[in-house]
Amino acid sequence: MAHLYTPGLQVFEKTLVQKHRTLPIPGEVLVKTGDFVKAEDIIARTEIPNEVIELNIANLLSIEPEDIHDYMLKKEKEPVKEGEPLAVNKPLLKWFKKEIPSPIDGTVESINKVTGKILLRKPPRHVDLSGYLDGKVVEIEPNLGAMIECSATYIQGIFGIGGEQSGILEMVVASPGQPLEENMIKPEHAGKVLVGGSYLDEKSLKRAEEMGVKGLIIGGLDANCIKAWLGYEIGVAITGDEDVKTTLIVTEGFGEIAMAGRTFELFQAAQGKRVSISGRTQIRAGVMRPEIIIPLAEDKDSVVKSSDKSNEAGVKEGDIVRIIREPYFGMLGRIKSLPSELLLIETEAKVRVMEVTLDDGKIITLPRANIEIIEGINR
């Protein structure tokens, strides 16, 4: 039977989720194998080198740069306190004595006799790494982090804004085709992750932030709305570091699009449960999609790792696919056939195509490039 390789989003009711949690640079790991951690627990910690400040000692003391070492009171790598003298001149009369105090707490990074300048570095910044999801520590990467594992419902979105969050999941609409409106977001939603239906506008986004909502999950929204919310345009889909209080996850795409029925049902089943979400998206080589993880109290042996179920075998006739380009954008259908010959489409391009039967029984032909599989549905 014909099949093809195609990208897809993962939607799994039960799967084994494993997350490598690593520090940006080596530090101290605070957990050990076998520990159970909560999403907000700190599992590793490190210090990142801080800002550097430049001081032109030669100018300040009116000396030649090459003589700088003769006037320095501190050596390279030596710690200093704010106000502590760093260098002093050697006048004949002590009235003319001039000391250069350190403007910061820190260390002397370097002393240069060519430029006559020194660099001072502020004390390091502390970086804490959280567990991100409720689960068990199954592996330690010495000095760098750990792998956390749990059985979970796992759903990928198509695009997100904002970083990692966790909170109680709550449905605020009754059906996947219902838009989420501003007045549906209430003060009691503070700290929660809300699931909407087909659409939300800029007012709802702002209201969610004001109410302290941790996350919003929605089928679609207008691209203009994101620009209005953030104050700038997203040019390339590399996100996750935006300065927002509410993480946004879009499951289908831009425009008003009903959330896929199965995705919506999985959220309905998770109403009231604690979830971990991340809006981080990277659509380049090494694709990263936003995700929603709903930990389950299940035995991990009864589920399969999501990575083991990747679509390496490709899709085949009979599989359910989502159409991801006009004129059928957002529709779901079942593959009827995968003809091998190239076919002329409306644009006059000759491309590989597939026949898809839509829910209403209509059979359409479309380029193979314009569908995605929904992993977890077909297998």
Next chain:
Amino acid sequence: MNKELNVIIATDCGSTTTKAILIEKMPNGEYRQTYRGEAPTTVESPYNDVTCGVLNAIAEIEELSGRKILDNEKIITPANGKNGVDIYISTSSAGGGLQMLVAGAVKSMTAESAQRAALGGGAIVMDILASNDGRLPHQKIERIRGFRPDMILLSGGTDGGTITHVVELAEYIAAANPRPRLGHTFRLPVIYAGNKSAREEVRKVLENIVDLVITDNLRPTLEVENLQPARQKIQDLFMEHVMAQAPGYGKLKTWVEVPIMPTPAAVGYLIEKVAKNLNINVIGVDIGGATTDVFSVFGEVFNRTVSANMGMSYSVSNVLAEAGVENVLRWVPFELTEKDVNNRIKNKMIRPTTIPQTMKELVLEQAICREALRLSFIQHKLLAVGLKGVQQSRSIADSFLQVESGQTLINMKDLDLLIGSGGVLSHAPRRVQSMLLMIDAFQPEGITRLAVDSIFMMPHLGVLAAVNETAATEVFEKDCLINLGTCVAIRGEGKYGQKCLDYRLDIAGKSSIEGSMTYGELVMHPLTLEEKAKITLSPAKGFDVGEGPGKSKETDIQGGVVGVVIDTRGRPLCLATDPAERIKQLNQWNQVMGMYPSF
């Protein structure tokens, strides 16, 4: 390389696809590209080995050609009948290509020269640091640390000039202690190509922190730019240090007989060769999914720029952001709301591998393409300039002309050949679409030939040119380049309906075609590459076809798969401001050119 090459296999490992081509010497002694195969690039998990994609692409050629090239995972050499190949060569831009930071003492002088050297070496320049770039030291240090480049090029000072500023920059690099993007264990390569007198001081500051390589000063005097040694070092280090850290490249390195070249460096090398061999001025453009590269050779001076976030898929939304919705919509001959355009483009950004299925979607993508090309070309003109800071001796006449140093080298009237490459141009359903997209974006003036790369094989031929120039040139002319035809365009501004050009086209063996055109028109006459033709142009007062305003011109002209396009829309090209009028205008032009079937 002197050995005889009868069968050549070449690959280009791109970010998403690895493309292989087979080149064979025909019984008449000509080199021709015969088969092509492609497969997804495999530098990412779960494969983590670039050679898997290479083997898959070559296996496709084996199937199509019936030639046995692989013996398990080895390329059979030399060729013997229907077995094996004589040489395997490759280029690569996988894993994001070569990403560099450059630094120089003065932003518009040594830092700009360093930027040109890095771009010419095939890199994407992530940032340009200079002593006078307006940033505070800690901001510069944060920037260096934050980027994780593949390599840094440090320049600064003419020989015997400033030492202090160069050492200062070296100190910032040392304080940042930058980590390379690939490979956690190796030290970041830093090339020093600045003031000779500062070498020792730079060495003291950097040698224990980075992998320091010292080469000739790229700006030994203000009047001289010597980029070749730095460019060469960049390419050497690219393979030895950077790509060697990428998955599978250690193995791939042992398969090739000449070093793997960064893809843009190979394309640039080929364009330089073409311009030199034919003694013409050339502009080449390669528009990809994420980036657009522009190459130019004017008066034997080569320049390359890369617009890092100007592309047709991954960065399509950035094109919209940079150009503005109104500039994209001006090329669309039907009504579309701003909200609709935004949603469609963002949907392409999040699902970059989709293709237009309806004619309206194709028109919108081609509108975006025009803007991506236009903006990338503006960027190119800003960097392809004469050296700044050079003292000029002026005659009295010069002082009236107000010629400044650092002017752009790109003069569209002197452009002989414009070559387009990349999916949206190479695979446009109609060739005339590629031709008009390039005319609208680059706005050539006078008489200019246009061509497209048939199946994106310029990178392969670029690396082949380094091994066997004859083979590369023959395949380039016969299989790679599709001559579209010639564009004849007037320079000048006028009013719609104002008469601006009379012309006569004499095609050997056919009767003459005469025409009279008003401002704002497009005309197309079929003319094949084989036909010999002469064109006589008589512009009205105030309009220029290359000889000066109002001056006539008579010249031989070359055809192609499209023919001759005569463009009296003026330069700069302006469209009607009234939306209904603009749509009427676009529809007229599209109809004359045969751009689209009716929709």
